[in-house]
Amino acid sequence: MKLEIACIPGDGIGPEIVAQANKVLDQVAKKFGHEIERKEILMGGASIDVHGVPLTDEAIATAKAADAVLMGSIGGDTNTSPWYKLPPEKRPEAGLLKIRKALNLFANLRPAYLYPELAGACPLKEEISRAGFDMLIMRELTGGLYFGERHTTTENGVRKAVDTLTYTEEEIRRIAIKAFDVARKRKGKVTSVDKANVLDSSRLWRSVVEEVAKDYPDVELSHMLVDNCAMQLVKDPAQFDVILTENMFGDILSDEASMVTGSIGMLSSASLNDTKFGLYEPSHGSAPDIAGKDLANPIATVLSAAMMLRYTFDLDKEAEAVEEAVRKVLAEGYRTGDIMSEGCTLVGCSKMGDLLAERI
Amino acid sequence: MKLEIACIPGDGIGPEIVAQANKVLDQVAKKFGHEIERKEILMGGASIDVHGVPLTDEAIATAKAADAVLMGSIGGDTNTSPWYKLPPEKRPEAGLLKIRKALNLFANLRPAYLYPELAGACPLKEEISRAGFDMLIMRELTGGLYFGERHTTTENGVRKAVDTLTYTEEEIRRIAIKAFDVARKRKGKVTSVDKANVLDSSRLWRSVVEEVAKDYPDVELSHMLVDNCAMQLVKDPAQFDVILTENMFGDILSDEASMVTGSIGMLSSASLNDTKFGLYEPSHGSAPDIAGKDLANPIATVLSAAMMLRYTFDLDKEAEAVEEAVRKVLAEGYRTGDIMSEGCTLVGCSKMGDLLAERI
Ligand SMILES: CC(C)[C@H](C(=O)O)[C@@H](O)C(=O)O
Ligand SMILES: CC(C)[C@H](C(=O)O)[C@@H](O)C(=O)O
Numbered sequence: 058m059k060l061e062i063a064c065i066p067g068d069g070i071g072p073e074i075v076a077q078a079n080k081v082l083d084q085v086a087k088k089f090g091h092e093i094e095r096k097e098i099l100m101g102g103a104s105i106d107v108h109g110v111p112l113t114d115e116a117i118a119t120a121k122a123a124d125a126v127l128m129g130s131i132g133g134d135t136n137t138s139p140w141y142k143l144p145p146e147k148r149p150e151a152g153l154l155k156i157r158k159a160l161n162l163f164a165n166l167r168p169a170y171l172y173p174e175l176a177g178a179c180p181l182k183e184e185i186s187r188a189g190f191d192m193l194i195m196r197e198l199t200g201g202l203y204f205g206e207r208h209t210t211t212e213n214g215v216r217k218a219v220d221t222l223t224y225t226e227e228e229i230r231r232i233a234i235k236a237f238d239v240a241r242k243r244k245g246k247v248t249s250v251d252k253a254n255v256l257d258s259s260r261l262w263r264s265v266v267e268e269v270a271k272d273y274p275d276v277e278l279s280h281m282l283v284d285n286c287a288m289q290l291v292k293d294p295a296q297f298d299v300i301l302t303e304n305m306f307g308d309i310l311s312d313e314a315s316m317v318t319g320s321i322g323m324l325s326s327a328s329l330n331d332t333k334f335g336l337y338e339p340s341h342g343s344a345p346d347i348a349g350k351d352l353a354n355p356i357a358t359v360l361s362a363a364m365m366l367r368y369t370f371d372l373d374k375e376a377e378a379v380e381e382a383v384r385k386v387l388a389e390g391y392r393t394g395d396i397m398s399e400g401c402t403l404v405g406c407s408k409m410g411d412l413l414a415e416r417i
Numbered sequence: 418m419k420l421e422i423a424c425i426p427g428d429g430i431g432p433e434i435v436a437q438a439n440k441v442l443d444q445v446a447k448k449f450g451h452e453i454e455r456k457e458i459l460m461g462g463a464s465i466d467v468h469g470v471p472l473t474d475e476a477i478a479t480a481k482a483a484d485a486v487l488m489g490s491i492g493g494d495t496n497t498s499p500w501y502k503l504p505p506e507k508r509p510e511a512g513l514l515k516i517r518k519a520l521n522l523f524a525n526l527r528p529a530y531l532y533p534e535l536a537g538a539c540p541l542k543e544e545i546s547r548a549g550f551d552m553l554i555m556r557e558l559t560g561g562l563y564f565g566e567r568h569t570t571t572e573n574g575v576r577k578a579v580d581t582l583t584y585t586e587e588e589i590r591r592i593a594i595k596a597f598d599v600a601r602k603r604k605g606k607v608t609s610v611d612k613a614n615v616l617d618s619s620r621l622w623r624s625v626v627e628e629v630a631k632d633y634p635d636v637e638l639s640h641m642l643v644d645n646c647a648m649q650l651v652k653d654p655a656q657f658d659v660i661l662t663e664n665m666f667g668d669i670l671s672d673e674a675s676m677v678t679g680s681i682g683m684l685s686s687a688s689l690n691d692t693k694f695g696l697y698e699p700s701h702g703s704a705p706d707i708a709g710k711d712l713a714n715p716i717a718t719v720l721s722a723a724m725m726l727r728y729t730f731d732l733d734k735e736a737e738a739v740e741e742a743v744r745k746v747l748a749e750g751y752r753t754g755d756i757m758s759e760g761c762t763l764v765g766c767s768k769m770g771d772l773l774a775e776r777i
Contacts, residue, residue, distance in 0.1 A: 135614070135640075150614045180651050182542055202562075202582065207617040218621035220582040222562065225575055252665075254495070254510045257567040261578035280495075287669045288676035291540050291651060305612075309647045309669060316648035 069343025071129025077355035077410025101131035111152030196307025322354035429703025431489025437715035437770025461491035471512030538679035556667025682714035
């Protein structure tokens with residue numbers, strides 16, 4: 058099979074970690090008899106430096122023409138990087154928001170689970186982490202506050218800023234369907250998170266989710282307020298299977314959930330639209346402080362590539378081979394700095410990529 | 418001194434816990450020679466049952482006429498209580514939002530700290546909790562998404578809901594000043610939390626906070642994105658002193674922070690305006706499942722009364738006497754069910770109130 062992949066190395070550690078994922082993918086192609094065709098796309102700071110904007114229309118066209126996009130990470134140090142002197146719509150993150158919208162990537166899947174081998178890195182007490190946990194945050198990614206109209210004006214000398222949070226029932230329905238579909242393949246539980254005691258958008262959210270639930274009598278639905286969810290993720294993460302929520306709540310809760318696992322260098326994500334197309338990226342950021350030092354952990358990106366094999370290309374066996382390679386390397390005691398612990402073998406980013414590719 | 422206090426027992430465990438705080442306050446008055454004049458106010462479900470609305474104008478007038486308001490908790494089980502069949506603006510929580518706005522209570526102070534005696538209840542690993550932590554969330558309480566215009570419409574048969582997030586520089590400045598003032602009396606650190614990489618309101622927030630910071634060269638200011646803050650609260654809560662943030666982020670982060678302490682039954686809060694007036698309430702909710710069973714922990718409400726003595730009445734010695742009584746009772750091993758552990762003595766809500774009052 059021919060896999061047409063657009064790669065966005067991006068900023069910070071992005072290029073290093075994408076290079077390792079590509080090593081692993083090349084090995085998969087070799088072993089399973091596939092052919093990979095790659096196009097590289099500039100985005101974020103890397104694009105600003107060349108084109109003056111974080112994403113060109115040409116880059117979007119290249120992404121659209123591919124089957125899937127594999128991304129590293131975007132952005133720099135907001136306090137020191139010159140990119141953050143630019144007007145907001147020209148900064149690195151604007152490229153990320155733009156590509157999500159342009160490719161209609163409304164469904165962001167962020168798995169958060171405890172790696173048995175890395176249980177020691179979990180910030181929670183053993184009493185809580187013992188139960189293990191394995192959830193998936195289904196975040197709506199192209200609506201709500203992050204894509205609403207916004208403006209800053211000055212009235213009688215007083216500055217005033219307005220952002221708007223809009224959801225239509227169609228936007229809610231399509232992401233809810235994704236959540237219920239995924240829950241069916243997992244533990245059959247959806248927790249829909251909102252602030253229905255205050256927001257109109259949350260009340261609409263809740264009622265549309267309940268409509269969708271009727272088509273999934275085999276999936277158990279419950280509702281939780283966002284403030285309570287922020288507590289429950291710390292108190293008892295094992296209670297969750299699929300968390301379904303809107304863009305901003307999903308941004309906050311998925312980061313909290315990934316930190317709760319203690320394995321943020323290991324967590325992948327997929328951003329999907331209504332076709333097989335997807336953009337795959339690690340859950341973590343661009344870590345400009347360690348960029349270019351061969352210190353980054355490429356595993357989240359490698360696992361994002363595995364998600365790509367599974368969701369876009371339906372290559373389940375190949376995806377499993379990648380996930381198995383990760384398990385093996387961890388079981389053999391290899392660790393990058395962020396997940397290092399006593400008795401393990403410390404390796405750099407590139408070496409970790411080699412080890413993973415060798416185990417395919 | 419004469420203390421004119423309006424009491425809002427509210428719903429669920431509210432009446433029980435407020436009764437204990439009143440016991441303690443009566444003892445303080447007796448010992449220190451003050452006089453307390455109380456008026457009771459119905460709010461939330463309790464008001465709906467009598468007046469059909471969660472807060473009457475008369476109730477607001479009574480609150481305004483008092484020096485301070487002591488509140489229990491508001492609301493019931495959203496799945497089963499008939500209050501939640503009412504239109505949104507008639508539900509219990511609408512009363513809470515209305516009183517905050519009517520009394521201009523724009524500054525919500527939520528301390529979150531680890532009680533040494535209750536360190537065992539902290540959900541974090543000893544490695545992290547060992548350092549101890551003691552932060553205060555300064556949440557803007559009368560602006561932003563929770564008070565913006567909202568509406569739900571149907572266009573071409575498709576429902577659409579809109580909420581708006583508005584901040585003026587004046588609203589930001591006055592809460593920032595409160596945060597810097599408080600930080601000065603604490604560890605001198607303000608972490609301002611926003612989503613300035615996406616929202617206009619956050620960018621205005623950041624620039625106004627920076628302007629205010631110029632008047633406080635002795636206070637250290639840093640900015641943090643809300644998604645990162647949700648992670649840092651779990652990873653390293655000891656890094657924080659004062660967290661300054663807008664209404665919705667504050668709602669989510671303050672609940673997360675209080676759960677991280679493991680002592681949510683112990684955490685008080687104050688909602689202040691520009692005068693000495695304040696509304697004081699526990700950080701936790703109305704726990705309808707244990708209401709009326711003498712099982713609730715009244716300590717958060719008792720400590721909220723201590724905040725009232727300190728902030729509204731400038732009665733520092735009296736406030737300390739209350740806080741000291743809490744420390745003593747804990748040191749003597751008395752616990753309500755929520756904080757019970759081996760070797761301690763289990764007591765009910767009312768007994769805990771008696772024990773605290775006796776130690777004043
Ligand atoms: C960079 C930023 C705009 C982005 C977001 O909040 O969507 C990021 O935090 C993420 O979660 O992918
Ligand atoms: C009841 C609700 C409206 C309220 C809020 O979110 O402000 C509560 O969660 C709080 O934090 O005081």
